[in-house]
Structure formats: C-alpha cells, structure tokens
Amino acid sequence: MALITRRRLMLSSGALVAAAAAGGARAQSDETATLTVQTFGGDAELAGVTAAVARFNQSYPNVTVDVSIDPISTGWGDYVTKVLGQFNAGRPADVYGTAIETFRAFAARGLWLPLDDFLKEASFSDLAPSLIAQSAYDGVTSYVPIGWNNIMTNYNRALFDAAGVAYPPRRGQTWDQFRETAMALTQRDAAGNVVRFGYEVPNQNFFVQPWFLTNGTSVLNADWTGSNMLDPRVAETLQFLHDLIHVDGVSPVPGADTLDNQFMAGQVAMISRGQWIVQNARANGLDMDIAAPPVQTTEATVIGFGGYAIARDTARPDIAKALVVELTSRETQREMGDRGGGVPGRRDAISPEFLAFPPSADLYYETLPFTIPVPSPANFQEVEKIFIRHYGAMMAGDESISDGTAAAHAELEDSFARLREQGG
C-alpha cells in the first residue's frame, strides 16, 4: 500500500463522505416484481440478508423479495437435492446462495446465468481475485463470491492458562508440538478416565482437510477428477490422527455429532473450525483465540466460500443482478462478518468489531494467501460420503489405515467413472 500522506488522507476521507452522501440519495426505481432468494446459513446470514433486502427495497420499493434460508443441518448433499428439486419442478428461485462444494455440481447442469461481464463492474473490484477465479467452471463464471471461511485451530485460552501451557504460536506450529500441547491439556481423573480432551479430531470433511494440506497432500488429485487416497502422505496423516485418539488419548473417537457444545462447556481445549464459531463463542462468553493449523511440510489451510448465482431463466435478470449487488455489498459483508457469518470477501468490509473477537482475528486474512479450496468435484456429495465413511471407520479403529485408504480409493474411482459416463 502506498504511503498515505496526511493531505491525501484528508482528500480521500472527503471523497468518501461525498460518495456516502451521494450513495444515500439512492436512485429509486418504480419497477414491480417478485424475486425469490434461496440461500443457506444461520442467524448471522439471516440478519445480513434481511438487512440487505431492506436496503435493496430502498431503491426498489415495489419489488417483493421472498427469502428462504436453509440451515444445512445435514450437509450439502441435501441442499443440492433441494435446489435441483426446485429446478426440476420448474419453480426455481431467482437468486441462489450456495457454497463452493456445490459449485460444480450445479454449474455442470447449466443452471446459472453467466456473470463474467457482470463481475467486471466497479462494485466488485475489491473482491479477492482468487475467489473470483474459483467461481469459474469451464471458463464461465457463475458465482459472485461472498464470505469465506478457512479452518483454524480454535483454542480455549482459559484452559491453557489453568494448565500453565503457552498459547500456540499464531503460525508455524509443528504437528509434534501440537500433539504435545494437546497432551498437556488433556485432563484425567483419579481413575484415569478423561474428563477433558485436548483436541477434537474432526468428524467432518471440511474440518479435517487442513491436516492433509499441511502435509502437502490431499484426498483428491489436483484437478478434482480422481482419488489421491493411495498417496503415502495421506496414510501418514490418517495414522497421525488415529494415534492422537488411540495412542495419545487426546481426542475422543469421532462420532455422529460434532463437539461444539463440549468446546463451549470447556470440555475440549482445541477444535478445528471456521469463523462461524464466533457466534456461539461470543454467546457463551468463551475466552477463545485462533491459531493457524499445525504444519508438517507445508503451511496451508483449507478455504471454503459462498457465492450467489442467478438462475439462467429468471424473469428479471436486471433486478436480480441489482439484488445480488446489494447482497454482496460492503455493508452486508461487514454485518455478516461481525456476527460470525464468515470472513468478508471484500477486504474493506473488515470492521473493528470483526477484528475484536477473537483476539487474533487478523490471522484470518493473513492466512488467505496460502489457503487451498476444499475439493469440490461435481459428484461432491458422493465423494464426501465415501471419504467420511472410511475416515470414520479408520478413526474408530474398525478399518486399518491401509484397508481404509484402498477401499476409499476404489469407491472414489468408481464414483468418478460414473460421473464421466454421465458427462459430468
């Protein structure tokens, strides 16, 4: 960033004020229409979208916007089915909010309006370019990125203090150091039973990805067209996680539920989550901070993000685009970010409130350069299920690492073969 002289600062703030004043006097349109928005999220997204729609209605008072928000309580597969069901019935919404995992699954079916030209407009100039690049499929961009989430290690500072253990470094902790920290934080009672865990080995695809990435590998190959499960580094990662559970005893066996409630109650010291956990942590008054995931060979973490798309056959593409502009605006992103709706895709939507909690919140953006998107092939639902099934069995000790990776590899290759047959 160029050096900002005091004079330039005065000028630019003057310009900002003028722009804000001009923006306040929004152009009003008399257009009448009804638009439906189908998106996903929790309380933060609900509040953000509602506010965005209210602002949109200032410019378009005669346009009714109908919003439906899916909480994604059972994974993205069901959301894909829901959306496809809407298209199949000939009743799609006009604007869809969805996440990168589903981008290809939808784009491959030609559901969306191409947005390459739309994205060149000024209002999108401050979106991180890597996000826009990831929103393209087959050379066509169909999504306007919104917030994003990367996985960090969230830790309970109060528990660290009580145990007299130093906080993890912001970046660069090694796997072995992490293991030792987790062991130091695991508490046992007189009989040797664990009453507090140092870490939760994740039970979700998205949360466990950094462990592979920081070992320089991934579960799928680079262009997401086949399995990479036979890579010895994948097995190494799985073995490390397995040992955390069964040898070091710092984590429970991953089950059907996540351990967020236990983390909030102080019964797990560290978990791998994204920025969305801020909502709950603040509500529970948790003294929490974040650190970058521990590194074995490569500094990396996984990123997942959301985007808005417009249905190809929408009746009013112009109004839909105007709505998308509002839904992805600076204000909306800032509001959502503050409430834990993900890190804003626009750099300047980062507010002091966002940076206030957790204490190292600036780390989210600091790690952006070395994030790798979560593998999202067109058959994502199947891939995720296959992986989690074998991963769960391996973590439970029901399947050996070698058997599990071989079986997962075979099933994944099968699934990709079927995908190619269908022309996906």
Next chain:
Amino acid sequence: MGLAALGAAVTRTRAAARALDWAIVAVLALLAVGMLLPFLWLFSMSFRPVSEAYRMPPSFLPDSLDLANYRAVLDSRVPFLRVYGNSLLIALVVTLGQLVTCTLAAYAFARLRFRGRDALFSAFLLGLMFPAQVTILPIYLGYARVGLLDRPMGLALMYLTSSFGIFLVRQFMLTQPRALEEAALMDGASHWTIFRRISLPQLRPALAALAIITFTQTWNYYFQARVLLGREESMTLPVAMDVMRGYLASGNLSLVMAAMAMSLLPVVLLFLVAQRFVIQGVAMSGIKS
C-alpha cells in the same frame, strides 16, 4: 399328610409366592425408573446452560426452574410458535380425516355385504406393509411439480386415511352386537342413518383410541416431514429440532432440550388424560388380529 401340616405347607407356599410377587414388582419398579431416566435428563437439561450439560455426575433433577432456555427457544431463528402451530394443525387435520374416512370404510367392511368386499379389505391390509420409504419418492416428485412442497397441508393430505385405522375400527365393530342395527334395517332405515344414529355412538372407545394414536403418530413424523417440508415456516416440530441442533449439531444443546420438552407436552398430556383408550386401542389391535 396331616391337615395341620397341609395347612402349614400351603401357607408357606403362599407366603413364598407373595414374596416372589413383591420381588418381581420391585424389579419392575427399578426398570420403570430406568425407562424414565432419559426423560428426566431431558427435563433437567432444559433448565441448565450448556456449560452445565456435561457436568459429572449427570444431573437428573433440575436445580432450579429457570426458564431462560425456554424463552431463548421462542426467540431463536426458528419460528417456534409457527412450527408448533403447524404440527398441531397437521395432527388435528389428519386425526379428523382418519376418523371420518376410516369409520366409513370400517362400516362397509364390518356391516355391509357386497361383491369384492373381502378383496378390497385385503387390498387395504396390504398398505400396512409398505414403508414410508417406498411411497415418498413419487409423492415428493409429484408435489414438487404441483407446488405442494413446503405446505403443511401437503403432508396432511398423505395421511387422511390409514389402513391401520380401518383395521382397528373394523375389528372393534365386529365385536359389537348387531341387534339394533338389524332392527333398524328391518324398519327400512337407510345405511347412512343406521351408521350415523346407531353404529357411530357404539364406536366411541375405538374412535377415541384411533384419535389419540393417530394424533401421536402424526405429531412425531420425522422422515416424511423432512422430505416434504423444507422451509422453516412450514416445518413440524421434529424437523425443526434438526434446525435447532444447528449446522452439524453445533447448536446450543440446552435450547434443543427445552424445545423438545415443549414438544412433548401435548402428546404426554393426551396420553395421561386418555391412557385408558390408548391402552384399549393398542390391545385391541393386537388381540383381534
């Protein structure tokens, strides 16, 4: 054996038998408490914050009746009252629908003679064997096409009649005396009049049982409701519980417990008030098959 010795022996066995009786009852009581433990835990958890949830030893009785969680449920992103209303509406409509359609059909099968009657009844019985999974796909696809998804009445429509209901009422009717009905028939009364004036009043116990069983079943539907009702405004309570559990079950557990406690209230009350009918109905379906 002398009479006195016989008397003593009999008394001893009777005493032993009574002791055994009491032992068995004691075991039953213990088991009964065990059956209820999950409910107690649910209830106790609904009055505690999440930080207390995993406190060991687990608590089965609430420390205080702090309604904070209950209030939070009403304030949460889930329109709880609306969802409650949906569940109530659907359960009532389905119960009413089944009372009407099943009783009418049962009358036909129990009292009337016509060609194809037994075949038709068997066809209905077949319905007892089809799991929800085999009928839901076409209904889902069909509803999607006509816009009946996300409509509570769509779910209600599916269950306006039931093979079980027809079976239950018919079995009961077969045990009822026909004398009055046959007399009325001799007098030239129409079947409709006979049904309305004579048969129906006799059916009260069966109808009560059917109503309560149907209400409870419909109240508890999860799979069908989840497939057909996606939007929060049209959800029923079991599906809303999924939403309350949050993104990958990370939601506030105490709120979920409070919401479940509130959801249990109608069916538990209904059962307590009318358990006689429920027991009768259940027993009837088992005995008379």
Next chain:
Amino acid sequence: MRSDLQRAEAMAGWLFAAPAGLLYASFVLAPVLLTVVLSFAYYDPMMGSRWVGLENYERFLTDPRSLGILWNTLRFTLFAVTGNVLLGLLLALALNRAMPSWLLSLLRLSFFLPVIVAAAFASIVWSYFLADDLGVVNHYLRLAGLPGVRWLTDGQTAMASIVMVDVWKNVGFFVVVFLAALQGVPRALVEAAAMDATPAWRVFLRITLPHIAPVAVFCVVYASIGALQVYESIVILTGGGPGDATRSLSILMVEQGFGSFKIGYAASISVVMTVIILLITAAQQWVSRRWVRP
C-alpha cells in the same frame, strides 16, 4: 338375481369405502406402482432420464456395500424383534399379578411413555447418554469400576446400542398388547393347574402360550415391519457408522435418492425393502397357520 336390497347394500358399501379408497389409491397404491416403475429407470429430468431395465437391481445385488447394508438391516430386525417381543412378554408376565391398580397404571405408563415420544427426540437424548467419554452411561460404569464401553463408535457395539435404544423405545407397546392377551387367558385353567402344583414354566408352556400364540405372531409381524423401517434413530445415534456398521436400507435409500439424487437406484432399494417385508410377513403367516391353533 340380486335383489334391490342387495344392490342398495352394494352401493352403500362402495360409497362408504370410497373416501378411504380414493385416498389410499392416490397416496399408497399409485406411489408404490410409480416407485416400481422408477426402479427400472435412471431418472434425472435435467440431464435426461432413460430406461435401464434391471441395472439398478443388478447394481444393488452386486455391490458388496449394499449387500452388507442389507445384511445389517436383517440382523438389526432379528435382534430388535427378539428383544422387543421377548422382553415385552416377560414384562407383561411380570406385570400380570395382583397389585394395587394405581401401581399397575404407573408401571404401565412408565413403560409406554417412550412409545409416544418422537424417535428423533429419544435418539438425541440417547446419543448423549451413550457418548464414549462424556456420556452418562459410561460415567456410571466407570464409577462401578467397569471400563467404559464404546457404545456408538465401535462397529460391533454400535449395532447392539441401536437395538437397545429401539427396544427401550418400543417394548412398552408389546407389554400392553401381551398384558391384555394374558388377561384373556381363562383364570380357571391357570388356577386348576396351580392346585395340582404344576410348576410355573409348565403352566406357561401348556396353558398360557397356546392362548396368546396368535397375539405373539401379530407382535412378531408388527415388530418386524417396524424394525425394517427404522431410520431417524440410527441416523441420529451413529449416522450409519462407524463406516457402514449400522447403516440400514432406509438410510441407504435416503442417501442415494435425496443425497446423491439417484432416484432410480433409490426406488429400487425401497422396492427391495418392501419385498423383504412381504416375504417376512408371508413366512410368519405360514408359520402361524402351521403351528398355532386358531
């Protein structure tokens, strides 16, 4: 020659049965037929549907994963039915004795309460009871000096756990049915046998059992149909895992149909489920006709 009266009766018969019949045809028969039709297709209106004949069934029968899941479902059904019916009978026998009526009501209520609660709710509570390390059951086990059990995270134990929760949920129903049946056994016979100092087990076998046999058959059939359809309990407790250890056909069907949007394949799975139900019911009817005196 059908008299006017008979014709009027036939008319009345069909009219009375019409509302139920129409609803039944629309919401049960038609969907079942459509599902059977769908099972022979690859259905995807956007990417192109086509007929695939027996391909879906072939896939089901040759995929070791789906066969394993089929086996799980059958095993679960066997265990759950045995547990529910046997325990229901035992508890009914235990309850079938002289005691104050308020006590009987209370006990019956306690056993029946789990029946009226939604399976989803019950499973949510049980998943906390059965958690490995912070769970209620293990806490008490460890207090008693026993090692904790990996109720839901070990492949073998997980199956036992879901059976246990299913029995907890449903046994009350069978207790009520059997209790009513037991109370229908003629007192005179039982007392006569008692006078002859017949041992209790003999009384049960020779007198009680034959009288309640039809009811027992009904219970087994009813329990089987229920067990084959269990869905939300398993999903909430174990998600079908670990791996596929507890996955049932109903879960596979939902996963394929609503998770992967493979409608045709999901339809074939639900047809297989129905065929199994029909086979089991038919087998039990045959057994009852041969061994049970009506």
